[in-house]
Amino acid sequence: MAEDVAKIIAAVRAEGDAAVEHFESQFGSGARPPFAPGPGSLPDDVRAGLEVAIRNVGAVATSGLDRDREVKFPEGQSIKLREVPVRRAAVYAPGGRNPYPSTVVMGVVTAQAAGVDEVYVVGAPHPVMVGAAELCGADGYFAVTGAQAVAALAYGTDSIPRVDVIVGPGSLWVQEAKRQVSGVVGIDGFAGPSDLTVIATDGADMEALRADLAGQAEHGEGSLTVAVSDDQTILDALDAQHGVFVESMDDALAFVEVLAPEHLQLAGEAAEALAPRIRSAGCLFVGSESGTAFGDYVVGSNHVLPTEGAARFASGLNVRHFRRRMAEVRVGSAAASLAAAGVPIAEAEAFEAHAASMRLRQNSRP
Numbered sequence: 001m002a003e004d005v006a007k008i009i010a011a012v013r014a015e016g017d018a019a020v021e022h023f024e025s026q027f028g029s030g031a032r033p034p035f036a037p038g039p040g041s042l043p044d045d046v047r048a049g050l051e052v053a054i055r056n057v058g059a060v061a062t063s064g065l066d067r068d069r070e071v072k073f074p075e076g077q078s079i080k081l082r083e084v085p086v087r088r089a090a091v092y093a094p095g096g097r098n099p100y101p102s103t104v105v106m107g108v109v110t111a112q113a114a115g116v117d118e119v120y121v122v123g124a125p126h127p128v129m130v131g132a133a134e135l136c137g138a139d140g141y142f143a144v145t146g147a148q149a150v151a152a153l154a155y156g157t158d159s160i161p162r163v164d165v166i167v168g169p170g171s172l173w174v175q176e177a178k179r180q181v182s183g184v185v186g187i188d189g190f191a192g193p194s195d196l197t198v199i200a201t202d203g204a205d206m207e208a209l210r211a212d213l214a215g216q217a218e219h220g221e222g223s224l225t226v227a228v229s230d231d232q233t234i235l236d237a238l239d240a241q242h243g244v245f246v247e248s249m250d251d252a253l254a255f256v257e258v259l260a261p262e263h264l265q266l267a268g269e270a271a272e273a274l275a276p277r278i279r280s281a282g283c284l285f286v287g288s289e290s291g292t293a294f295g296d297y298v299v300g301s302n303h304v305l306p307t308e309g310a311a312r313f314a315s316g317l318n319v320r321h322f323r324r325r326m327a328e329v330r331v332g333s334a335a336a337s338l339a340a341a342g343v344p345i346a347e348a349e350a351f352e353a354h355a356a357s358m359r360l361r362q363n364s365r366p
């Protein structure tokens with residue numbers, strides 16, 4: 001598959017819209033340049049729900065913004081650490097088996113909270129997804145899908161703007177394409193099939209947990225559900241794809257730290273005590289009311305999360321995926337003392353021109 005994806009990317013890079021149209025007719029929705037989707041349409045109750053999602057996801061995303069910082073040295077130099085948004089971002093929203101207006105919200109609202117100037121959506125031209133993008137105030141929607149969509153966004157075509165960051169879940173083709181263009185553009189990471197692990201202890205609401213597990217299994221192919229408990233009767237009743245019996249909660253924690261699930265629910269009397277001990281989950285849901293489905297849609301946390309164990313090192317989608325940090329440097333009156341320190345290092349590296357550039361400022365006055 002990696003080779004096929006590489007061929008698609010190379011073709012789109014070389015031929016632009018014509019190649020996108022070709023692959024779209026072969027594997028996608030068949031849209032033609034300029035890849036405009038049909039009109040958006042949102043039933044009133046869906047619109048109202050999405051408005052709640054937009055408000056809550058926006059509030060959480062905004063709270064993740066880092067502020068600029070400045071370090072001033074007594075020698076005279078100052079370094080400002082500036083947090084700056086990228087100019088353009090795109091959200092890939094899957095719409096093959098089911099339309100995902102919720103993913104449109106997760107991506108667009110987070111990019112907007114990050115301060116991105118232009119935010120685009122790509123995906124199947126489903127009216128509810130287009131309507132969600134309009135409701136969020138996205139700057140455009142392109143009815144392109146698959147690896148060709150990712151390639152078009154990475155390199156730009158006549159119809160599709162080149163962006164700085166591409167985020168969002170998608171098929172293995174989409175994820176492989178994102179991996180291959182990363183470096184040319186920023187990406188959020190690998191967002192594969194959904195998984196849910198529950199740690200259920202005494203007092204867990206079994207009916208609710210069964211519903212939660214069935215919910216994530218509903219994503220179909222590749223989705224993974226795991227129940228962990230120190231009580232075999234709980235495991236039998238939950239009927240997850242995998243039931244993992246543990247002797248103790250320490251063993252349960254050790255297990256989930258290695259698995260690093262996308263979603264981890266803690267249910268039952270031990271839930272609150274366990275919560276602070278969890279480190280490696282994409283998103284942690286604590287207590288009987290906290291079903292993963294709330295996180296999929298409206299509670300405010302993001303549902304674009306690291307899967308397949310990536311929660312060991314990666315974060316769920318957040319404003320940092322759309323921002324970069326840039327140091328702003330003023331050497332000022334520190335030139336002399338810094339040159340005294342820097343010149344010998346440059347000379348040790350045999351970089352005489354580097355040394356000269358510092359040395360000649362040794363006597364300057366700001």
Ligand SMILES: N[C@H](CO)Cc1c[nH]c[nH+]1
Binds near residue numbers: 100194303
């Ligand atoms: N559970 C998915 C990934 O965490 C997100 C989603 C969208 N729609 C329903 N669920």
